[in-house]
Amino acid sequence: MSLDVFIMGFAFILIHLFANELIPSNRINRLKWFSFSGGLAVSYVFVYVLPTLHKEQILVKKYGDYFTMESELYFVGLIGVLIFYGIQKFVRKAQHKNKTKKARALFWLQILFFGFYNMLVAYTVISHNVFGVQAVFYGLAVGMHFIAVAHDLWREYADIYNKVGRYVLAVGIVxxxxxxxxxxxxxxxESIIFAFIAGAMILNVLKYELPPDDEAHFVTFTIGVVSYTAVTLSLGFFFQW
Incomplete structure (x- = not known):
């Protein structure tokens, strides 16, 4: 195991154990933090996830008769969107109706599903063999994404998340x-797993990580998008990522 992989995996675990302590308690600073984090996540989707999905689609063409179209992996990504959206919609609809034991049980379903999601994301990042500076920038975007997901789950049932939920998510990373x-x-x-996770990640980033209009700090969001995109594309140009 390389040092890059060890540090990245260990950082992801710490993020889930201490995610809420990393988020500022002051409302204004918190909004700026989520705006900046959302900017990084959106940039990551457009400068890495979508281009990589396109590359994977080209690569699978060599498997002959099994892939004859130009969009099989995009269809897998769409399935990822559908499954994650369906589960979150089902769980949150029950929670909004009441706070009964049934709603809390459904929240456990959501925790377990995100634990599975974390496992696939961690596997995809680590198995793609990113090292050095590349690992830092890709790990940063994924780490911020994990913090946003963890905070979103914490807001629904803080007691469940703090006692058990965060450890389930950390185990998924492990x-x-x-x-x-x-x-x-x-x-x-690996291409199919990446496509599935890409669809789920795009949904989570665009639907749950972008702050609502009345809570967004556009300047900070723009700084996040421009800075991450500029640095990543520049490094990609010089190092041929």
Whole structure:
């Protein structure tokens, strides 16, 4: 295991254990933080996730008769959007109706599903063999994404999240970390996993990480988008990422 992979996996685990302590308590600073984080996440989607999904779609063409269209992996990504949106919609509809034991049980379903999501994200990041500066910038965007997801779950049922939920999410990271280091899947399977996670991540970023209009700090959001995009594209140009 390389030092880059160890640090990245360890950082993801710490993020889920202490995510809410990293977020400013002051409302204005908190809004700026989420605006900046949302800017980084949106930039990550457009400068890395979508281009990589396109590259993966080109690569799977070599598997012959199984892939004859130009959009099979995009369809897998759409399935990721559909499944994640459906589960979150189902759970939150029950929670908004009442705070019964049924609603809390459904929240456990959401926690477990995001634990699975974390496992696949961690596996995808680690198995793609990013090192050095590239690992820092990709890890930063994914880490900020994890913080936003953790905070969103914490706001729904803080007691469940603090007692057990955050550890379930951290275990998901550990499982994906170990899987990325020890398990070698076929390129086709890795492409399908990436496409599924890409769809889910795009949904989570655009629907849940972008602050509402009345809570967004546009200047900070713009700084996040422009700075992350400029640095990532510049490094990609010089180092041929």
């Amino acid at each position: 499982a994906g970390w170990i899987m990325g280091v020890m398990v070698s899947l076929s390129p086709l399977t």
